[in-house]
Amino acid sequence: MSNELKVPTMAELFAAGKQPEVLFWVGCAGSFDDRAKKITKAFVKILNKANVSFAVLGTEESCTGDPAKRSGNEFLFQMQAVTNIEVMNSYGVKKVVTACPHCFNTIKNEYPGLGGTYEVVHHTQFLKQLLEDGKMSLEGGSYKGKRITYHDPCYLGRANNVYEAPRELIRKLDAELVEMKNCKKKGLCCGAGGAQMFKEPEEGTMDVNIKRTEEALDTKPEIIAAGCPFCNTMMTDGVKNKEKESDVAVMDIAELIANAQDL
Amino acid sequence: MNYIPNILFLIILVLSIGFFAANVKKLFRNINLGKDVDVSDNKSQRWKNMAKIALGQTKMVVRPIAGFLHIIVYVGFVIINIEVVEIIIDGLFGTHRVFAPLGAAYNFLIGSFEILAALVIIAIVIFWIRRNIVRIQRFIKSEMKGWPKTDANLILYFEVILMTLFLVMNAADNQLQQLGADHYVKAGAFPVSSFLLPLLDGMSISSLIIVERVAWWLHIIGILCFLNYLYYSKHLHILLAFPNTYYGKLKPKGELDNLEAVTNEVKLMMDPDADPYAAPAEDAPEPEKFGASDVSDLNWVQLLNAYTCTECGRCTSECPANQTGKKLSPRKIMMDTRDRLEEVGKNIDANKGSFVADGKQLLGDYITNEELWACTSCNACVEACPISIDPLSIIMDMRRYLVMEESAAPSDLNNMMGNIENNGAPWPFNQMDRLNWKNES
Numbered sequence: 001m002s003n004e005l006k007v008p009t010m011a012e013l014f015a016a017g018k019q020p021e022v023l024f025w026v027g028c029a030g031s032f033d034d035r036a037k038k039i040t041k042a043f044v045k046i047l048n049k050a051n052v053s054f055a056v057l058g059t060e061e062s063c064t065g066d067p068a069k070r071s072g073n074e075f076l077f078q079m080q081a082v083t084n085i086e087v088m089n090s091y092g093v094k095k096v097v098t099a100c101p102h103c104f105n106t107i108k109n110e111y112p113g114l115g116g117t118y119e120v121v122h123h124t125q126f127l128k129q130l131l132e133d134g135k136m137s138l139e140g141g142s143y144k145g146k147r148i149t150y151h152d153p154c155y156l157g158r159a160n161n162v163y164e165a166p167r168e169l170i171r172k173l174d175a176e177l178v179e180m181k182n183c184k185k186k187g188l189c190c191g192a193g194g195a196q197m198f199k200e201p202e203e204g205t206m207d208v209n210i211k212r213t214e215e216a217l218d219t220k221p222e223i224i225a226a227g228c229p230f231c232n233t234m235m236t237d238g239v240k241n242k243e244k245e246s247d248v249a250v251m252d253i254a255e256l257i258a259n260a261q262d263l
Numbered sequence: 264m265n266y267i268p269n270i271l272f273l274i275i276l277v278l279s280i281g282f283f284a285a286n287v288k289k290l291f292r293n294i295n296l297g298k299d300v301d302v303s304d305n306k307s308q309r310w311k312n313m314a315k316i317a318l319g320q321t322k323m324v325v326r327p328i329a330g331f332l333h334i335i336v337y338v339g340f341v342i343i344n345i346e347v348v349e350i351i352i353d354g355l356f357g358t359h360r361v362f363a364p365l366g367a368a369y370n371f372l373i374g375s376f377e378i379l380a381a382l383v384i385i386a387i388v389i390f391w392i393r394r395n396i397v398r399i400q401r402f403i404k405s406e407m408k409g410w411p412k413t414d415a416n417l418i419l420y421f422e423v424i425l426m427t428l429f430l431v432m433n434a435a436d437n438q439l440q441q442l443g444a445d446h447y448v449k450a451g452a453f454p455v456s457s458f459l460l461p462l463l464d465g466m467s468i469s470s471l472i473i474v475e476r477v478a479w480w481l482h483i484i485g486i487l488c489f490l491n492y493l494y495y496s497k498h499l500h501i502l503l504a505f506p507n508t509y510y511g512k513l514k515p516k517g518e519l520d521n522l523e524a525v526t527n528e529v530k531l532m533m534d535p536d537a538d539p540y541a542a543p544a545e546d547a548p549e550p551e552k553f554g555a556s557d558v559s560d561l562n563w564v565q566l567l568n569a570y571t572c573t574e575c576g577r578c579t580s581e582c583p584a585n586q587t588g589k590k591l592s593p594r595k596i597m598m599d600t601r602d603r604l605e606e607v608g609k610n611i612d613a614n615k616g617s618f619v620a621d622g623k624q625l626l627g628d629y630i631t632n633e634e635l636w637a638c639t640s641c642n643a644c645v646e647a648c649p650i651s652i653d654p655l656s657i658i659m660d661m662r663r664y665l666v667m668e669e670s671a672a673p674s675d676l677n678n679m680m681g682n683i684e685n686n687g688a689p690w691p692f693n694q695m696d697r698l699n700w701k702n703e704s
Binding site for chain 1: 514515516517518519521522525526528529530532533553554581583584586587588589590591633636637638639640641642643645646659661662663664665666667672673675676678679680683684687688689690692694695696697698699700701703
């Protein structure tokens with residue numbers, strides 16, 4: 001397998017008179033954060049292998065505005081939204097997939113009111129669909145029988161009621177999915193949402209990510225699976241804080257699948 | 264015939280209902296101090312939510328012990344109140360147990376009321392123990408000190424007294440029936456109050472009548488007092504839970520509204536034909552304030568939320584910020600909103616119908632910036648609320664005010680927003696580098 005990733009941009013396809021089936025919205029973390037970039041690449045590898053017709057916006061993509069909106073800066077959010085919508089509409093985008101639940105929530109729920117209506121799916125939903133359509137096969141491989149616990153990102157779970165797609169993918173890996181005390185609707189936040197990612201926490205007795213990591217470690221997992229680049233960062237920091245990084249890995253669902261496929 | 268009791272009853276009834284109605288009017292007025300919001304959509308879904316969440320108590324049982332006990336008290340109170348209809352008719356017309364001719368059905372009704380009354384007493388005793396002896400965390404948080412704690416216990420005492428009076432009244436009545444006292448027709452079944460009979464043993468008919476009458480009067484006066492207590496108490500939820508669940512959020516929890524006032528400004532900024540130097544039209548309304556710093560900046564559903572909150576603290580116990588020792592408590596946000604709204608209401612009452620600036624506001628005088636900035640917007644509080652209250656929406660509206668009207672965001676967030684403005688990402692990376700990952704190994 002060549003290491004060359006095929007990542008067409010909307011602009012390139014447009015110039016060639018082509019239209020991809022789906023826009024992969026990479027997001028800021030997926031573009032710039034070293035850890036999240038690995039998730040982006042893992043997802044692209046799967047897309048390449050399944051021959052999915054997709055493209056990215058590349059340098060035409062800009063922050064969805066989620067952290068600005070949750071900080072209270074509605075102005076900045078709407079400026080970002082309107083600009084992004086203009087770009088997406090000019091390319092005639094119909095369907096969007098993203099590996100970031102914050103981008104997912106914002107584009108799916110908050111863009112329609114500003115003129116941007118698309119079918120928006122989270123990458124775990126997209127992967128599940130690939131599997132159901134027979135475009136991707138999945139065997140556990142190295143993950144067979146491993147204890148994996150799944151952390152629900154707030155903006156995927158409670159915010160949009162997506163609980164099953166990521167879990168189904170983990171089960172398909174023949175892994176042992178173990179649930180935390182607080183999961184699904186009662187899932188505890190990792191501490192990054194509402195723009196907390198970008199500021200120091202207020203004074204308290206502990207950090208939210210430590211508390212959530214403790215809940216995850218209580219399940220004695222080999223892997224903590226997440227579906228959000230920010231949750232990934234928070235949980236990774238938590239595991240390091242508990243000095244468990246040699247025993248417990250924090251992985252995105254896309255990475256688990258790409259690894260299982262030896263991509 | 265002696266009409267004095269009937270007249271007295273009528274006066275008490277009219278006074279208490281009148282007083283209650285006046286407070287309900289005040290309640291409506293205060294809620295309407297909020298901004299208008301269109302919640303006229305999806306009527307069938309809204310009715311369904313009300314039936315499921317308020318009537319059906321579906322979210323109460325997420326916590327099985329409290330949920331089960333609450334259902335007993337709820338069902339008990341709703342059903343036992345059928346008895347109040349009889350009491351009012353008897354009180355007004357001087358009849359006694361006017362529904363007695365229903366025969367077996369009447370016996371069944373009274374019998375089930377008694378069993379429910381006993382169950383309610385048991386449930387309330389457990390509630391009291393949980394609150395005062397076991398001291399469950401969410402009942403003893405800092406915002407529960409003082410009046411909220413007293414309020415919670417008063418409600419429990421009220422209910423136990425009402426149920427006890429009901430049973431004592433029945434026991435005395437039963438005894439009088441057995442002694443064949445005049446006026447006391449043989450009616451009703453007394454599966455619970457008959458256990459109280461030994462206490463009344465050997466009492467004369469006249470003393471028994473005094474016991475029965477005193478219990479009867481105190482029972483109905485107690486109910487009317489309780490009705491009037493609601494407006495001053497967190498217990499108002501027994502009425503407002505219904506409209507509140509009807510008007511609850513239907514959109515996905517993650518969706519925040521897009522501020523229309525901002526949309527208009529943004530459109531103007533993006534419009535190449537707009538004249539940047541144009542003076543606003545003379546009849547243009549004053550630009551809307553962004554976000555909320557006081558109760559009148561919130562919408563009326565948010566204010567209804569505040570009056571509906573019964574301070575159970577499920578939101579706060581699920582809040583990640585609160586669990587890790589931060590000052591934020593979603594319940595306190597709701598309690599503060601109600602307290603400030605009441606203060607504004609009293610100000611209006613004292614100033615002949617118009618609000619006179621008191622130099623106070625919800626933001627700062629009640630809710631601090633520190634609380635607002637601790638929120639992760641995770642929606643755990645919204646999910647936890649058994650009656651569809653949305654504390655997050657108030658937090659977000661107040662953050663909007665802090666940022667857009669006061670530029671008072673924490674400096675880290677200002678940096679983040681500056682980055683988005685300049686490079687289209689919350690970190691200082693160049694937008695032109697957005698695809699570099701493709702070629703990095």
